[in-house]
Amino acid sequence: MKNSIINNFLEDINNNSDLKDQLRSACSKKKNLYDFLSEDVILFAEKLGYHITLKDCLDYQSDGNLGFVKLRKEIFFSPIKRLITVISSICFFMISISVGLSFLMNQNKHEENIQNLDTKEKSNEQDSENGDNAEEEPHEVVGALDFSSKKCGYDAREIAEKLKKYDYSPQIRVPGDSPKKVVFLTFDDGPSLTVTPKILEILGKNDVKATFFVVGEEIQQKGRDAILKRTLNEGHALANHTFAHDFSFLYPKGWLNINNFLLDLEKVDIALKNTLGDKFQSRVVRAPGGTDSWKGMDALEEYISKQNMALIDWNVVAGDAETSRKSASQLLSRVISSSRDMSLVVLLLHDSTYKTETVKALQEIIDYYRKENFEFGILV
Numbered sequence: 001m002k003n004s005i006i007n008n009f010l011e012d013i014n015n016n017s018d019l020k021d022q023l024r025s026a027c028s029k030k031k032n033l034y035d036f037l038s039e040d041v042i043l044f045a046e047k048l049g050y051h052i053t054l055k056d057c058l059d060y061q062s063d064g065n066l067g068f069v070k071l072r073k074e075i076f077f078s079p080i081k082r083l084i085t086v087i088s089s090i091c092f093f094m095i096s097i098s099v100g101l102s103f104l105m106n107q108n109k110h111e112e113n114i115q116n117l118d119t120k121e122k123s124n125e126q127d128s129e130n131g132d133n134a135e136e137e138p139h140e141v142v143g144a145l146d147f148s149s150k151k152c153g154y155d156a157r158e159i160a161e162k163l164k165k166y167d168y169s170p171q172i173r174v175p176g177d178s179p180k181k182v183v184f185l186t187f188d189d190g191p192s193l194t195v196t197p198k199i200l201e202i203l204g205k206n207d208v209k210a211t212f213f214v215v216g217e218e219i220q221q222k223g224r225d226a227i228l229k230r231t232l233n234e235g236h237a238l239a240n241h242t243f244a245h246d247f248s249f250l251y252p253k254g255w256l257n258i259n260n261f262l263l264d265l266e267k268v269d270i271a272l273k274n275t276l277g278d279k280f281q282s283r284v285v286r287a288p289g290g291t292d293s294w295k296g297m298d299a300l301e302e303y304i305s306k307q308n309m310a311l312i313d314w315n316v317v318a319g320d321a322e323t324s325r326k327s328a329s330q331l332l333s334r335v336i337s338s339s340r341d342m343s344l345v346v347l348l349l350h351d352s353t354y355k356t357e358t359v360k361a362l363q364e365i366i367d368y369y370r371k372e373n374f375e376f377g378i379l380v
């Protein structure tokens, strides 16, 4: 079994409470989750004679485990937390008996917002068929909440393939549908405290969904978790734009460093799960700077396709990240002139701090695509 090293290590720890305590205390001083996950655990394992590499962790994840997150749960679930869980389970059980199963859904208010929404959605779907499913666990959320994926979600792998072949023909979303013109509004480098909420407001007013390629370091800034949750809850898709967006780390001297890149992706996954719950995952990735800007990207393409993920660039830019700052009207005319004769558009925009011209241009960008009979899709 290819991940036996991690399984053996976990078994060792789980079967020996002394070791478990030692590991906990070795990690308890760390404030940053990633520090102890990526370094302390592995150093500790090293001391026990287990040489765990990043690849082992990624293999472990690809086998259907949650990688580092699972490690955290299995090893770092502290006795206090466990006690709280046991007590709340007992309360939960008693309440569910006394009040009845139909009331059970209302007892989960302390759950993460995402789980609430998901459960509500699921129970709405199932109410008419079967009232006994109220206990069902919230299911996995891939990229966006189900209601939105069902309405306007496109398989990002297919769209990425079409872009690579410069095939911008109309797109069929669900088998049997007629081909449609579709535009994907994509916002990179956020979330920000200033720009993202304004963008969400405009999108909401127009009932348009978009895809946000978020940066891990931004997610961790104060106040951003609420914006991230809002983005997901309002039906937008979230995708991975690496943790630090640091060209010199990801592509030293212009060449992809695959280990650094994968480590950065993993860190974003963990940050997203920390904010949105362990059930959330995204399989859509955008390489900072775009794949064409760097050498040695084949290794990443290969990894992404093996993992059934999507690595996607864009085919239209508004120019809101260029060194010479563009006005809203310049952004709009660039969008219009570049989208001409296209039926498939992946538009690159940014929602990082100071992208105020993007906010100003957004309504007219939406109006333009509406007038041209485009549908708005999300990448999942």
Ligand SMILES: [Zn+2]
Residues within 6 Å of the ligand: 188, 189, 241, 245, 288, 289
């Ligand atoms: Zn970027």
